[in-house]
Amino acid sequence: MNTSRPAASVPYHFKQKSPGVIPKGLTLAAVVIIVLILGVIISNVFLGGIGVINWEFLSHPPENGMEAGGIFPAIFGTVAMVFLMIIAVVPVGVMTAIYLQEYTRPDSKITRLVRVAINNLAGVPSIVFGLFGLGFFVGFIGTGIDSIFYSPGRPVWGQPAIIWASLTLSLLALPVVIVSTEEALRAIPRELKEASYALGATKLQTIVRIIIPQAMPGIFTGAILGISRGAGEVAPIMFTGAAYYLSHLPSSLHDQFMVLGYHIYVMATQSPNIEATRPILYGTVLVLLGLTVLLNLVAILIRSHIRLRRVSA
């Protein structure tokens, strides 16, 4: 045995069998491949699409069977849809998170049941959400409203519409908002709540005046991630409101609408002349991908900010 080195300062085994180059290299290769895949996808879409992006493209409707013109109605529809979705999902998601974190014990039966439901909701295939939206929102709620308030004949609410698409998507985004809000709630220092109670505030007052304002960055992150998720989903809105092509913008909650993701699907698979639509297709993909990547980056930044604050607190 080599005794020339003092055993205490350099652990002998570490030097002898030291670092498993092969396992380390193989697992590093996995990381590198993943990064490469992401890089290839983003750069391919960017290079293919950047050429057609200009103000004309973003502000004009499609023309000539989608072989010319822009994508304004799809951008408008996407923004309107995620706006409605966020209005529906954020209050419910935040209240669920508050209930789980502030009102119940983590091991109580109701908490477990709700948690199982949330996890399951996150795992339900998006196409099943689409079927549910069709059967429940369009077929049950919409037709129900029609049969009560409107004379029989043409359906008003009982047909695919932006409101039903948004509500379907809000169910999909619900777990995202809940998880993000919960993370923020857990990061709030206990002293703040205790100080509030010590001043005589009730639980509800503490929640409204202390906890929610403190959790705001987390709620915001959840909303952003929800928007990003909702803006990219196509399967849930195919039968609940999205349209191939409309010559007018949606003007009421029961109108159909165009949306970026569905527009991409239609152009990529149903176009009679794929070569002619390809630049516009790439441009549309770039807009959607740019939007989701940007939203995700913002969410990542806010979240790392929250984590830093928790570490320093």
Add this chain to the structure above:
Amino acid sequence: MKPRVSGNLFPAPALYEMEVEKYSFKKKSRIKEFVGEKFIAANALTALVVILLIFIFIFKETIPILTSPEVKKEASISRMTFKQEFYPKRDPKWSWQPNSDVPKYSLLPLFLGTLKAALVAMLFAVPLGVGAAIYSSEFAPRRLREIIKPVIELLAGIPSVVLGFFALIVLATWLQNSFGLTYRLNALNAGIALGITVVPVIFTVAEDAMTAIPRSLRQAAIALGANPWQVTFTMVLPAALPGIAAGIVLGFGRAIGETMIVLMASGNAAIVSGSLTDSIRTFSATIAAEMAEVVFGSPHYNVLFFIGTLLFIFTFIINLGGDYILLRMRERIQGKTK
């Protein structure tokens, strides 16, 4: 912020006044508290109610397959499962042709397609996801780790329609030219694109499981003279194995249910074949492609909802199973069970 104090502290009011004020404050705020809590609780039940509603409303449209004689004539469970003699004097076979003169609703071609795509996705995603998770949790310097995780989150954030587009336009051409494939859109192409969405699922769950292994266990291994990769492979990996398995199971559920990628990149041909380079048609893509044109209340409509029910039940079981494994592992690590 100036602290707000409710109720008068100074000067002390007469006793009877104090009683009255205290009482009224309490009563009003008690009602408010009660209503507030119940309102929040009611909202918290949304997720639970929605899961139940999804099951009820999907299953509701499936019932005619089990009860209605007219629907059963075309699409009973056995007609969907076993080989059928669709035309007299021809060999019985499995076939999915819902719009033909003799509608054929065999689910086997779709089942095979779904399985093939998911299989390719898992072969692609498991090594990448688990490998990256091991590197991130065990070997990566802290700085690098802070970069790897957001990169994977970004990958998870790519809309599936964009991945479907990429597989359809770029990946399919590349695969065909590189390997000389007969069909441009096939199980291999769709499966690889599907794998890209599965990687973040596996990575996240597996990485969480490995970082959750207590430091004391690692320190014990180091104290016994293990070097970093011995710590990983003899200590951390065995302990985190249930978590990694859960990640793989949840990833598989994701691969089965994903829609837009397979709809765009798989070729959508319902063929009974074992080859990975043939076109395929999956359960989810079938619903997406056919639901828009189907006649409301027809057997075809019921069959599509039946497929939806199958997908829902399957992913439900997968998610429950994955959660259960993770829960048990967490309890074991915290020493609650032996």
